[in-house]
Every structure is written in C-alpha cells, then in structure tokens.
Amino acid sequence: MTAPPSISYSITIRLEVPAGGSAVGQLTGVVEQAGGMITALDVTGSGTDRLRIDVTCAASDTDHAQEIVRAIERVPDVEVHKVSDRTFLMHLGGTIQMEGKHPIRNRDDLSMVYTPGVARVCEAIAAKPEDARRLTVKRNSVAVVTDGSAVLGLGNIGPAAALPVMEGKAALFKRFGGIDAWPLCLDTQDTDEIVRTVAAISPGFAGINLEDISAPRCFEIERRLREQLDIPVFHDDQHGTAIVVLASLRNALRVVGKKLDSVRAVMSGAGAAGSAILRLLLDAGLRDVTVVDVDGVIHRGRAGMDSSLQWIAEHTNPDGRTGTLQDVLAGADVFIGVSAPNLLDADDVASMSDDAIVFALANPTPEVDPAIARQHAKVVATGRSDYPNQINNVLAFPGVFRGLLDAHCTAVYPSVLLAAADAIASSVHDDELNANYVIPSVFHAEVHQRVALAVREACERTEGTVGQDDAESPGPAS
Numbered sequence: 214m215t216a217p218p219s220i221s222y223s224i225t226i227r228l229e230v231p232a233g234g235s236a237v238g239q240l241t242g243v244v245e246q247a248g249g250m251i252t253a254l255d256v257t258g259s260g261t262d263r264l265r266i267d268v269t270c271a272a273s274d275t276d277h278a279q280e281i282v283r284a285i286e287r288v289p290d291v292e293v294h295k296v297s298d299r300t301f302l303m304h305l306g307g308t309i310q311m312e313g314k315h316p317i318r319n320r321d322d323l324s325m326v327y328t329p330g331v332a333r334v335c336e337a338i339a340a341k342p343e344d345a346r347r348l349t350v351k352r353n354s355v356a357v358v359t360d361g362s363a364v365l366g367l368g369n370i371g372p373a374a375a376l377p378v379m380e381g382k383a384a385l386f387k388r389f390g391g392i393d394a395w396p397l398c399l400d401t402q403d404t405d406e407i408v409r410t411v412a413a414i415s416p417g418f419a420g421i422n423l424e425d426i427s428a429p430r431c432f433e434i435e436r437r438l439r440e441q442l443d444i445p446v447f448h449d450d451q452h453g454t455a456i457v458v459l460a461s462l463r464n465a466l467r468v469v470g471k472k473l474d475s476v477r478a479v480m481s482g483a484g485a486a487g488s489a490i491l492r493l494l495l496d497a498g499l500r501d502v503t504v505v506d507v508d509g510v511i512h513r514g515r516a517g518m519d520s521s522l523q524w525i526a527e528h529t530n531p532d533g534r535t536g537t538l539q540d541v542l543a544g545a546d547v548f549i550g551v552s553a554p555n556l557l558d559a560d561d562v563a564s565m566s567d568d569a570i571v572f573a574l575a576n577p578t579p580e581v582d583p584a585i586a587r588q589h590a591k592v593v594a595t596g597r598s599d600y601p602n603q604i605n606n607v608l609a610f611p612g613v614f615r616g617l618l619d620a621h622c623t624a625v626y627p628s629v630l631l632a633a634a635d636a637i638a639s640s641v642h643d644d645e646l647n648a649n650y651v652i653p654s655v656f657h658a659e660v661h662q663r664v665a666l667a668v669r670e671a672c673e674r675t676e677g678t679v680g681q682d683d684a685e686s687p688g689p690a691s
Contacts, residue, residue, distance in 0.1 A: 216273045216274065216577065216599075217273065217599055218248070218249055218250040218270075218271035218272055218273055218277075219271055219272075219273065219598075219599060220252070220271050220299075221300055222271060222272040222273060222274055222275065222277065222278055222300070223252065223269065223270070223271050223272075223298075223299040223300065224269070224270060224272065224278050224281070224282070224296055224297065224298055224299060225267050225268070225269045225296070225297045225299060226267070226268045226269075226270070226281075226282060226285060226293060226295075226296050226297075227257070227265065227266075227267050227293075227294045227295040227296075227297075228265075228266055228268065228285065228291055228292060228293045228294060229263050229264065229265050229266070229291075229292045229294065230263070230264050230266060230290055230291050230292070231262065231263060231264075231290050232259065232260065232261065232262055232263055232264050236288055236289065236290045236291050237264065237266065239288050240254065240266075240268055240285065240288070240291075241254070243284050243285055243287075243288055244268070244270050244281055244284070244285070246284070247277075247280055247281045247284040248272075248273065248277060248280075248281075249270045249271060249272050249277070249278075249281040250270055250271045251268060251269070251270045252269050252270060252271055253267070253268075253269040254266065254267075254268050254269070255267045255269075265294075268285070269299070278296075278298075282296055304377055304380075307377075307380050308377070308380045308381055308384050309380050309383050309384050309387075309396075313326075334348055345416070346419065346621070349417075350393060350417075351416075351417055351418060351419055352419060352618070353391075353392055353393050353419065353618060354392070354393045354394070354395065354417065354418050354419055354420075355386060355392055355393070355394045355395070355418060355419065355420040355421070355422050355614055355618075356394070356395055356397050356411070356414065356415075356417075356418045356420075356421050356422065357379045357382045357383055357386075357394050357395065357396050357397065357422045357424055358397045358399065358407075358411055358421060358422065358423055358424065359372065359375045359378075359379055359396075359397075359398055359399070359423075359424045359425045359426060360372060360375075360398075360399050360401060360402045360407060360425075360426055361373070361374060361375035361398060361402075361425065362402050362425070362426055362427040362430070363425050363426060363427035363428070363431075363450070363485075364378055364425045365378060365425070365576070366576050366577060369402075369427065372398035372399055372400050373398065375398050375425055376396060376398050378424070378425065379396030379397070379398060379424060380396050382394065382396070382422070382424060382449075383395065383396050385607055385610075385611060386422075386610070386611055386614065388611075389607065389611035389612070389655070389661045390610075390611030390612060390614055390615040390661060390665070391615065392611065392614055392615060392618065394422070395418075397414070402427075402430070404430050404433055404434055407426075407430075407434055408434055408437045408438060408441070411434075411438055412438065412441050412442065415442050415444060418444065419444055419617075419618050420444055420445045420446075420447065420614050420617055420618060421438060421442065421444065421445070421446045421447070422447050422448075422449055422610065422614070423435055423438075423446065423447070423448040423449070423450075424448075424449055424450065425450065426448070426450075427485075428484045428485040428488075429519065429521060431448055431450070431451070431485050432485070432488075432521065435448045435451070439624060439625075443623045444623060445614075445617045445622055445623065445624055445625045446624075446625065447610070447613065447614070447617075447625050448485070448489075449606055449609075449610050450485050450486055450606075451485045451486060451488070451489030452489050452493075452609075452613075452625065452630055453606035453609040453610045453613070454486045454489065454490060454551070454574075454604070454606055455486070455489040455490045455492070455493040455494075455630065455634075456493070456606075456608075456609040456613070456630055456633045456634045456637065457604050457605065457606060457608050457609050457634075457637065457652065458490050458493075458494075458549065458572065458574075458604055459490075459493050459494060459497055459630075459631075459634035459638075460608070460633075460634040460635070460636075460637035460638040460652060461572065461594055461602065461604055461638075461651050461652045462494070462547065462549075462570070462572070463497075463634070463635075463638040464638050464641050464646060464651035464652065465547075465570045465572075465592040465594070465651045466570070467646060467651075468591065468592055468646060468647065468648050468651060469568040469570065469591050469592065470568070471546060471568070473494075473497060473498045473499050474498045474499065474500050475500075476499070476501070476546035476547055477501045477502075477503075477544065477545050477546050477547070477566075478494070478499060478501065478502040478503070478545060478546065478547035478548070478549065479502070479503050479504075479505065479538070479541050479542050479545045479547070479548050479549070480502060480503070480504045480505065480548075480549045480550070480551075481504075481505050481506075481538055481548070481549070481550040481551070481552040481553075481556060481580060482504075482505075482506065482550060482551035482552035482553075483504050483505075483506040483511060483521070483522060483525055484551070484552075486551040486574075487504070487551045487552070488521060488525070490549065490551065491504060491525065491528075491529070493627070493630055493631070493634070495528060495529075496627050496630075496631060497631060497634070500531070501531060501532075502529050502530075503529060503530045503532075503534050503541045504525050504529050504530070505537070505538045505541065506522070506552075507552075507553075509535070509536060509537055509538075510530065510534055510535050510536055510537070510538075510540070510541055511525050511526050511529065511530065512526055512530050512533055512534065512535055513526045513527065513530075513533065514533075514535075515535075538556060538557070538561075539557075539561055539564075542557070542561055542564060542565060543564040543565070544564070544565065544566055545565050545566060545569070546565070546566045546568075546569060546570065547569070547570045547571075547572075548562075548565065548569070548570070548571045548572065548573070548580075549572045549574070550572065550573045550574055550575055550579070550580035550581075551574050551575065552575055552580060553575055553580065554575050554578035554579065554580065555578065555580070555581070555582075556580040556581065557573075557580055557581035557586075558581065558585065559585045559588060559589065561581070562581060562585065562586050562588075562589040562590055563588075563589040565589070565590065568591040569589065569590040569591060570590060570591065570592045570593075571586045571590040571592070571593045571594070572593075572594045572595075572604065573586060573593070573594075573595050574594070574595060574596040574604055575596070576596040576597065577597065579595050579596070579597070583595050583597075583600050591648055592648045592651060593648075594651065594652070601649040601650065602649065602650070602651050602652055603652070604652065605652075605655055607655040608637050608652065608653065608655055608660060608661075608664075609633055609637065609664065611661050611664075612633065612636070612660070612661040612662070612663070612664025612665040612668065613625075613629065613633050613664060613665075613668050615661070615664075615665035615668070616629070616633075616664065616665040616666065616667065616668025616669040616670075616671075616672065617629070617668060617669075617672060619665065619669045620668070620669040620672035620673055620676070621672075622668075622672035622675075622676060623676065626671070626672070626675050628671045628674070628675055629668050629671045629672060629675075631671075632667040632668055632670065632671035633664050633667060633668055635667065636660070636663040636664045636666070636667035636668075637652070637653065637660060637663070637664060639663070640653045640657055640659060640660040640663055641653055
C-alpha cells in the first residue's frame with residue numbers, strides 16, 4: 214500500500230526563478246505530478262530579474278521527497294539552492310527544555326532559590342521525607358524510561374536513537390497533562406540493571422512511564438518495579454494502547470448496536486500491546502475472544518507456550534478453536550490486530566459477521582488495507598493519522614498520569630484503566646458518533662481533563678487518597 218503524502222515528510226525547497234518567466238506557474242503542477250502536495254509557496258525575496266521562493270510540500274517518504282526535488286530541478290530556469298527537512302529542523306537542539314518557575318533577578322532571589330535559603334528546605338525534607346512531594350518538582354514529575362529496544366516500528370535502535378521519541382513523549386506530557394516529564398534513555402538492556410537503575414532514580418519522580426522496551430522483558434520489568442516502588446509504574450505500549458482500544462471499541466459497538474459481552478472477537482498479536490489489550494477487554498466484560506500469534510491460534514492444547522501465552526490460552530478461546538487467523542475470523546464480530554502488515558484481504562473481512570468492526574493497528578502498514586476493509590466492515594480503525602479513527606495513545610497517558618499524580622496514587626489499578634477508557638469513550642457524544650468518528654481527536658477540548666478526573670476518582674475510591682498539595686501551608690511548621 215503506497216502511503217499518501219504526509220506532513221512528517223515535509224520539506225521546504227528554496228529556489229530562484231526568473232521574475233517574468235513561467236516557472237512559478239509550473240511548480241504546483243510539477244509537484245503534484247510527482248505525487249507530492251504543496252502546503253505553502255512563499256516569495257521570500259524579489260529583485261528586478263529574479264524571485265526567491267520557498268516551496269513547502271509533503272511527500273510519502275524520504276525517497277519520494279528526493280524525487281520531488283529532482284522534478285523541480287528539471288523545470289527550465291529553476292535554480293534550487295537549499296532543501297530543508299522540516300521534521301529535522303523541528304528537532305534541532307531537541308524538542309524540550311527546562312525552565313525555572315521563578316525569575317532570578319537579584320541576590321535576594323538567588324538566596325531563596327539556591328544557597329543559603331535552599332538549605333532550610335533540605336532540612337525540612339530530611340526531617341519529613343514525604344514533604345519532597347510538596348516542596349520539589351517531584352510532585353509533578355514523571356520519568357519516561359526506555360532502553361531503546363523496541364522503538365516505534367524501528368525495532369532495537371538503542372538508547373541514543375530513542376531519545377527523540379522520549380523527548381516527544383515529554384512534550385506531549387506537558388502539552389496535554391501539564392506534567393514535567395524527563396526522558397531517561399538507559400544504556401543497558403539487562404533486565405536486572407534496568408530495574409535497579411529505575412528504582413535508584415525513583416525518589417525524584419512521582420511516576421514512571423516505561424516506553425519502547427521489548428517483550429517479554431517489559432512484562433518482568435514492569436512487574437518488579439511495581440512490587441518495589443510506592444509510585445505508579447505505567448508501560449504505555451501496553452496500557453495506553455489498551456485504554457484507547459477499549460474506548461474505541463465501546464463506541465464502535467454503539468455504532469453497530471452490539472454489546473461487548475455478547476460479541477465474538479479475534480485478536481492478532483500476543484506481545485506487549487496485545488496482552489494488555491486482551492486483559493483490559495476481559496476486565497471490561499468481553500467473554501468470547503480468540504487470540505492468534507505467529508504460530509497460529511492460541512489454545513490450551515498447544516505445545517511450547519511460555520507463561521504469558523499459557524495465561525492467554527487459559528482465559529480465552531472458550532470453544533477450543535485451532536488453526537489459522539483466517540480459520541477463526543469467519544463469523545467474528547470484531548477483529549483487533551496489533552501484529553504485522555497485510556495479514557488479511559477483502560475475502561477475509563467479508564467472511565466476518567454483518568456490521569463487523571476491524572481495528573487494524575499495525576504501524577505503519579496495517580494488517581489489512583483500510584480502504585479494502587471498509588468495503589465489508591462497518592467500522593474501521595487504524596494506528597495511522599491519515600485515516601479516520603486513529604488509535605492514539607496520546608489520548609490516554611497525559612490524563613492518566615495527571616489523575617494519578619493529583620490523587621497521590623501509589624499504583625495503576627485495573628479500575629484506573631477502565632475509568633480512563635470510559636472517560637475517552639464518553640467524550641464522543643451521541644450526536645457526534647458515527648462509523649468514522651468513534652474516538653475523539655487528541656486536541657479535543659475536554660478529553661484529557663475528563664480522563665484525569667476519572668482516574669483521580671478511581672484512585673480515591675481504591676486507595677482513599679486525596680491530593681492536598683495545594684491546600685497545605687508551604688512552610689515547615691505545617
């Protein structure tokens with residue numbers, strides 16, 4: 214499937230053309246003939262004989278961008294000076310920065326922000342360690358931790374190459390949750406060392422967000438950190454995905470008039486995301502689901518399964534189905550894919566029940582071409598931003614952590630995940646709901662606040678905790 218032009222492959226081409234020639238009029242047509250999409254054409258300089266023009270256009274990938282440049286270079290009288298990749302320009306020097314909350318304008322400010330005044334605050338925390346949350350950045354800070362072993366669809370590219378993703382994650386925490394997040398890229402993929410390192414740095418944070426750590430190590434790392442730490446540990450690749458999938462599925466079922474506890478579902482993929490989605494859907498009331506991995510249908514009699522697959526076999530596939538994905542997909546109401554590209558074709562989707570739901574979430578190439586799936590399924594969702602119904606974790610993690618931090622929650626409970634999913638789903642009102650809008654935009658005016666409130670209330674019901682930072686007196690006498 215050829216990807217359409219995307220802003221993520223946006224380039225700006227600086228060129229010069231004769232002031233009175235026809236080259237300017239040809240530029241748009243040349244870019245379109247090359248398969249690109251012009252998003253801006255700006256005259257940045259003018260003389261009596263020449264014009265300097267910046268042409269900004271979207272391409273499908275890096276090679277396509279180069280093809281567009283070559284096509285422009287072939288236009289008579291066009292002189293290309295410079296080509297800038299806008300995504301790389303945005304990442305020059307990183308995408309985040311630290312800023313102080315108070316101006317340091319004079320000696321008095323310096324004496325309170327730093328020495329000698331800061332010593333009084335240190336002594337207060339030493340006497341009452343729990344005040345670190347009240348008197349430091351800890352109260353609003355999350356560590357975004359990775360080892361670079363499973364970054365996006367790129368695989369094991371290491372900690373340095375993972376840093377741009379972690380910076381972006383931190384920027385999204387701030388934009389949508391008002392949270393100060395810090396990227397921590399660890400130069401080790403040893404499970405024991407990762408657990409020790411994260412535990413050692415944990416006093417400076419109110420939450421840990423694990424990111425892009427490969428399965429099955431991510432399961433053990435999350436489990437052990439949750440056992441050791443008294444702050445919430447959240448693996449976004451698992452639980453963020455699960456939350457948004459459940460929210461989207463709830464609304465998709467509203468569109469087709471079916472109930473979660475009465476549909477038959479098929480899942481493709483039993484890794485980190487697939488396992489977490491499965492567990493949350495079961496917690497939400499799904500009863501009949503069959504999971505398929507690279508070796509076929511997971512069932513109780515299958516040999517060679519590890520503990521994770523064994524758990525899946527014991528909690529799914531009530532009819533004991535065997536065979537391939539195609540074997541079990543026929544007649545199913547719901548397909549959820551978090552696996553590999555191009556596993557299904559039109560006939561496979563057509564074999565499903567009437568008003569079928571297809572969530573093909575493999576990125577960047579889904580399990581089935583969305584255009585083909587739409588010919589036979591009622592609701593189709595993907596992980597891509599260039600199709601309706603994008604399953605995007607950004608809808609979940611900022612609000613989830615905002616609620617966890619506000620409630621001083623010490624763990625991430627199933628009730629928290631369910632509450633977050635319900636808050637996202639309810640952000641789509643009845644008069645907005647349709648087959649192409651089962652999940653709100655990440656820029657929805659209320660969704661992140663709804664998630665935060667729902668998570669906070671779920672935490673308080675579970676732990677009986679209430680965040681009181683803002684109500685407490687700031688001094689040591691409190």
